[in-house]
Amino acid sequence: MRLACDTGGTFTDLVVEDGAVTRLFKASTTPDDPVRGVLDAIGLAADHYGMPRGRFLAGVDMFVHGTTRAINAILTGNTAKTAFLTTAGHPDILVLREGGRIEPFNFKVNYPEAYVPRHLTFEVPERVMADGSIKQALDEAAVATIAGRLAELGVEAVGVCLLWSVANPVHEERVGAILAEHLPNVSVTLSHRLNPTLREYRRASATVIDASLKPLMFDYLSKLTNRLREAGFSGRTLMVTSQGGVMDAEAVARAPIHSINSGPAMAPVAGRFYAERDFGAAPVIIADTGGTSYDVSLVRDGRIPWTRETWLGQRFRGHMTGFPSVDVKSIGAGGGSIASVDAGGLLQVGPRSAGSTPGPVAYGKGGTEPTVTDCALILGYIDPAFFLGGAMPLDLDAARAALKTQVADRLSISLEEAAAAVLALATEKMVGAIDDITVNQGIDPGAAVMIGGGGAAGLNAVAVGKRLGCAAVLIPETGATLSAAGALMSELTTEHARLLFTTSAKFDFKGVNALMATMEEQCQAFADGPGAGAIEVAIDFAVEARYPHQIWEIEVPVRGRRLADQAALDDLVADFHAMHKKIFEINDPHSGAEFVTWRAKVRCRLKEPGAGRLTACDSDASIGKRTVYFSSTGWSDVPVARFEAMPPGLKVTGPAIVESSFTTVVIDPGTVAERTSGGGLYVAL
Known part of the structure; x- marks a missing residue:
């Protein structure tokens, strides 16, 4: 049995992989003690299996964890008191940045x-x-x-x-x-x-x-591993990394920069798998909607995009990690995003979030400001008696009162119009984030499939897809815990880099091959050590290359593990020209190339790709009707279907609601939803 846990701003998601069966659990995140939220989620899983938590954990072989602990510490300034030592005469490196x-x-x-x-x-x-x-x-x-x-x-x-x-x-x-x-x-x-x-x-x-992260993350990971051990776990603890892989918790404690974007990096991994399973090679937009943020990424040709320009905060005004990371764009728009009216009388949604404490007004935990979740509840999208499968009843009257006094009355509109306006504005913010990674990069979203993940994804995923003109929307069956599911699909990875400058005109075959041999030995040592027992090991080489007089490099894969002769070098130069053409739409095939930094990455696959299936629900697929508000139709009774009970091929025509214990999917008017053979919910727009 394997567990994957993703600690988000509002909920802590847990995915249990028990053979060919996958089960999902959610517990409230506990910001004062995040480990307690992890143990709470594990406790829910143990209760489901009808055994004490200790006995349940004793049967777990692997625990994979993703957390926003590191990034939150940086953004809130709660890192260690850190000094910087540099060469005399150059104290302004961190001030001047790159200009x-x-x-x-x-x-x-x-x-x-x-x-x-x-x-x-x-x-x-x-x-x-x-x-x-x-x-x-x-x-x-x-x-x-x-x-x-x-x-x-x-x-x-x-x-x-x-x-x-x-x-x-x-x-x-x-x-x-x-x-x-x-x-x-x-x-x-x-x-x-x-x-x-x-x-x-x-x-x-x-x-x-x-x-600056080492004291914090060492303390956090020590507490996590110790408390898991005290609770009965004796297996292996892995941490999700910003690069879309996993590393042993001890290795992350030694280099915690790898954990900065650990949670969002997993959604593209899961999204790629589900898209390939149901759609083949179509471009894929992955949108992960949590309680606090909306994280979007793009997968093309089966490749997860990454960037070495990862900024914490605004570009040029924040701080660059200087490390490769899965390219994910995040905005403050999620289920917990707060709706308000500013001094100019304009409606605002986010970036402030109610988080898990106090949470949306409807949670009854002290929240007083209306959120996107409160508005979805008011519009009838969420059943107040079935939130988290009925484990957490919601207070509809409190949500209505808060939205009325703080938004509807101030805008002089009806309650339902206010709630619909909040959802519409959240949708537009999400569309803008996706435009940045598609239209602004010359990619037509109309040719792409959108994968909706996160507990709040279904509230407006169809609306976002329609607004973008996407080919279709897919809500995977594990979509409510998409990042945690991706953690179970990821590979154990590490990367090594060495600086060696050489050119295609005077290529240093001896130096480059010696360097590649050293890095291969390092990769093999990792495969034989932390990666021992992997079902598959792959070692990939790449080099950062540029044209003469260029300032910036691009990364080009190296076809083999050595550059033995001129023919191999010619292939590398040709690949560089082709990659430059692909990225910038221009190249200079008559020019030579300069090679700067050489990289080797080892990937150890711990299991076969994919995820287990959720257990089917015993209830009927149709569970009646509910009164729901759409701007185009007003209040109307619409059919409600149970996600887990829908057989493959069953179609639900919008307006309708498809709900599970962990998410609600709003099927807008004019769209049709269908359960795929793989288990996801396909929505034709």
Whole structure:
């Protein structure tokens, strides 16, 4: 038995894979103690199986966890007190960044704060050159003095990024050793170990972000593993990473930057599987709607997109992780997004969220501001007696009173018009987020299928799909816990990178092949260690390449594990030209290429791809009618179908409602829903 748990802003999702059967559970997230929410969800699963939690956990082989703990700590400023050590003369790396601006001619915009303030930035006397030679020896006495100052300041973590440590790490290694000697209880991250790549800002930013998260994530993961063990679990604990894979919890504790976008990264993994199962190779828009955020991504040609420009906050104004991550766009629009009227009399939805505490007004946990979920309840989309399968009854009267006083009366419209306007505005915000990853990148959403995931997805997934003109909408049977389901489909992965500059005109065959051999040995060691017992192991090589005089590189897959001769090099150069053409629509096939950073990624598949099937519901597919409000039809009685009980091929014509214990799918007028043979709900628009 395997478990996957995703801690979101409102609910903690748990997926139990028991052989060929999958079961879903949801518990409220507990922000004051997220581990308690995880254990609560496990307790619900144990109750379902009719056994004590300890005995249930004793039968679990693997626990896969995704969490927003790291990203939330960064956004709220609750990371460790962190110092930054860099080469003397270069203290402004984190301040200057890479020079980009959103509004280049708006001089009223304050320059963003550095991740580590100047009073915690220290200059180390030393200098390594680009070729690895040492121009100025390391002043070890100065480093020891800095360490003493760090102790006086009560620093909890240190990030060290010296110039050209990727070419020769000897100084950076020695700084790390001195800090370990003088500050044995302080977390230290060395840039050449964490992110051995070009671009000083990206490497420095990754280093200090990782260092700042180490105390927090080590404490969190220690508590998680210890409390799971105390509760009866003796299996393997894995963490979801930003790269769309999983790593052992101990490895993530050593490099917590991998966990920053761990939750959202899993939705594309699950979305790709469900789309290929039901639609083949069509472009896929994955939209994961939680209580707090709306996360969207795009899968083309079966490939999950990733980016090395992952910003925490606004582009250029936030902080760049400097690490590859699944390319997911997030906006503040979810089931818990708060609806309000601003001073100008305009309706606003989000980005503020009620979260899980106090939550929407209807939850009865102290919430006083109306949310998207409250509006869906008022419109009849959600059955107040069947929320979470009846485990959490909702207070319709409280939701109505809050929306009336705070929105409807202020806009001088009826209650149902106000609720419909909130849903419509949320839909438009979601459409805008999807436009950014489709239309703005030259992709026609009309040729794409939209996958709706998350507990709140069904409230307006069909409306979003219609608004975009998508080919169809698919709500997978595990859609309410899409990210957690994706965690069970992911592979154990790690990546190694080495800097070696060479050109196609004077290619360093000996140096490149020696480097690739070293990285292959590292990948194989991982496969033989953490990846032992995997049913399949794959090692893929890639290189970051560019045209001469270009500033930025693109990543190009390497066909084999070595570049043995000129023919292999010619293939790589041709692949670079083709990739440049694919990304930018132009290339220069008569030009040579420059190769900068070489990468090797090992993927260990722990199980066959796919997910088990949900157990069928014993009730009839049709469970009567409910009075529901649509802007185009007004109040009307519409049929209600039970998702789990629908047999493949059964069609439900909108307006209608299809509901399960964990989600409600609104079938808009003019659309038709049908259960697929794979188990999902296909909606023809």
